[in-house]
Amino acid sequence: MKHKNKKTLLAVIILLAVLAAGMAGTGCGAPEQEREKQLQAGAQSIPDSIWEDQTFAYFQENPVNNGEPVELTMWVNEDWKESYSYLIEQYRKYRPNVEIKLTCFPWKSYWIKLRLAMENGNGPDIFHMHNGYGKDFKEYMSALPAEIFGEDGMEKAISQPPGIHIDGELYFVGLGSATGGIFYNKQMWRNAGLTEDDIPLTWDELKQTAGKLTEYDASGNIIVDGFNFNGETQSLLFAMQAQKGMSVFSQDGQQFRLNNPENMENLDYINSLCNEERVCRTFEAPANELLGTGEAAMIYGWSWVANYLEQNYPEVEYGFFRTPSWEENVPPAYDYNNYESSFALNRQAGQEKQEAAVDLLLFYLCNDDVLIRTARQAQIVPAKESLLRQHMEELGDVIRIQSSYIDRTAFKGVVPEAVYAYLTPLMNQELWEQGNDRKAMLENLDNEVSRILKSYQFEPQLIHYEYYEEFTRQNQ
Numbered sequence: 001m002k003h004k005n006k007k008t009l010l011a012v013i014i015l016l017a018v019l020a021a022g023m024a025g026t027g028c029g030a031p032e033q034e035r036e037k038q039l040q041a042g043a044q045s046i047p048d049s050i051w052e053d054q055t056f057a058y059f060q061e062n063p064v065n066n067g068e069p070v071e072l073t074m075w076v077n078e079d080w081k082e083s084y085s086y087l088i089e090q091y092r093k094y095r096p097n098v099e100i101k102l103t104c105f106p107w108k109s110y111w112i113k114l115r116l117a118m119e120n121g122n123g124p125d126i127f128h129m130h131n132g133y134g135k136d137f138k139e140y141m142s143a144l145p146a147e148i149f150g151e152d153g154m155e156k157a158i159s160q161p162p163g164i165h166i167d168g169e170l171y172f173v174g175l176g177s178a179t180g181g182i183f184y185n186k187q188m189w190r191n192a193g194l195t196e197d198d199i200p201l202t203w204d205e206l207k208q209t210a211g212k213l214t215e216y217d218a219s220g221n222i223i224v225d226g227f228n229f230n231g232e233t234q235s236l237l238f239a240m241q242a243q244k245g246m247s248v249f250s251q252d253g254q255q256f257r258l259n260n261p262e263n264m265e266n267l268d269y270i271n272s273l274c275n276e277e278r279v280c281r282t283f284e285a286p287a288n289e290l291l292g293t294g295e296a297a298m299i300y301g302w303s304w305v306a307n308y309l310e311q312n313y314p315e316v317e318y319g320f321f322r323t324p325s326w327e328e329n330v331p332p333a334y335d336y337n338n339y340e341s342s343f344a345l346n347r348q349a350g351q352e353k354q355e356a357a358v359d360l361l362l363f364y365l366c367n368d369d370v371l372i373r374t375a376r377q378a379q380i381v382p383a384k385e386s387l388l389r390q391h392m393e394e395l396g397d398v399i400r401i402q403s404s405y406i407d408r409t410a411f412k413g414v415v416p417e418a419v420y421a422y423l424t425p426l427m428n429q430e431l432w433e434q435g436n437d438r439k440a441m442l443e444n445l446d447n448e449v450s451r452i453l454k455s456y457q458f459e460p461q462l463i464h465y466e467y468y469e470e471f472t473r474q475n476q
Contacts, residue, residue: 046148050366051157052386058366059094064359070352071099072360074343075117076128077110083374084128084343090370091363098356118346125353126360129172129344131164132417135456142347142354143169148362158365158384161339162464163413173342173365176380178303179402179409180235180335182206182324183288186317188213188224188297199321203240203269206298206324210279213297225296226279229270231286233427234420235336236300239323240266242410243331245471249412249453253460256419256449259442267431267438274432282432292316303379306398320398322405330408332470337409340378375399381406410471413461418452 050058064070076084081104088100103124105113111133117123118140129137148154149170161174182200189198192212200206210226217223229236237258238248244262249255274280288305290296292313299305300323309316325331342364345357364370368387372394375382381403382388382395392400426445430436462468 051154054368056094059363064095064098064356065352067097069097070356071101072126072353072356073124074100074102074126075114075124076102076104077107078104079107080128083377086373087364087370090367091360121348123346125346125349126343126357129341131339131341131414134166134171134414138166138171140346141171142345143171146170149173154365161411163459163461172344174339174383175342176375176382177337177339177406178378178380179337179406180239180300180302180323181402182298182321183291183301183305184298184319185291186319200324201328203324203326207273207277210273210298211277214279222278222281225281225290227273227298228280228287228290228296229300230282230284231428232300233431234423235302237263237266239335242333242336243325245332247462247471249460251460253458254450254454256446256453259439259446303398303402306379307377320401322401332467333408333410334405335409336412337406340380407466410465411461413459416452416456416458418456419449422448422452
């Protein structure tokens, strides 16, 4: 599929997308109808088979930037270094003329450095994006061409989560979803005489199992928590509330609601684990760290814990199972989920860089090997469903187990990072301090988070959840 034009049709697509977005163009002056015809022709030049063709025929037959050298600068947070390095390595096999300079920063400093660079006009050509920052960085991102990445193209092979479009445009691609569950130390499990048949399905069963796993010193102090949730209190409460058919957000997205009878019951249960049952400690290190150091036998955590353990405590033999529920019957949702995203394009980058960046994103989404690396790194259930059918063994146990119940987890919507920044210290410490009025705290918390939601114009997405009716029915 070779092109005779000086630029490939892909370049035409990007150039026209740039012009349509009001960016600086080349002054071609083509009438609107003619531009639309060219867009359609360009989209048709990318075959439907591209998303599954592991021979990469398209990339062999269609040079980017006419084969001339082009350089891209790329920023990512360091958690994604491994998968992006692998992507660049594989891409170079087909695009030796494209040089990609990768720079990594720690998560906490990444977003500050990225914003400052963008504001000063010297930001990277492409940069890893997280949905929580999508609206904040919208003015710096170039929309992806809908003719390639829309519902008639990529989205037929890689389904996108609700609410990923910002003002009707797609700026980055959802790569897959993750959710919460229970990680446990397999050796401690065996030492307690437990087998896989003892995996708790309900919270009452988890309480009993935690009692068998908790260890105490001679003075009766806990030295190994049977179950711990430190650092994940808010996610745990969100999950418990969802299981009762109660959303943490009002239908219009304007109200936050943790202060309700159902959630007070959830808090009572958690409080009983730490006080009456004495199987957990609230003022210790984060749960994932306790599991790694052997000071917790079971923890609640999201799937990223798997990579944390493998990178920091490779000697720990861990297992993973579904978040328990209040009853053995299937609840409205076992938990919530969230998705990981691809990189985005700097709208200030030149046309040749835009062409190469889109070509790199195409290659990323087409290459199963690269996507498997990404899924394993982030421990996400891939959005590209063919990976689940053809590569489940390569994806590993945590992804396999998540995939068994991910359809019974709900996506809340893109919650502003400011919400979590406010919630985290309250949930992880103040809520558990002796003498605090939990009801009053939750009431104040609801009011403050509601204010944040309004200021960010939060758009809830629970209505798109397949089992949404089970939420609304129990909320009446």
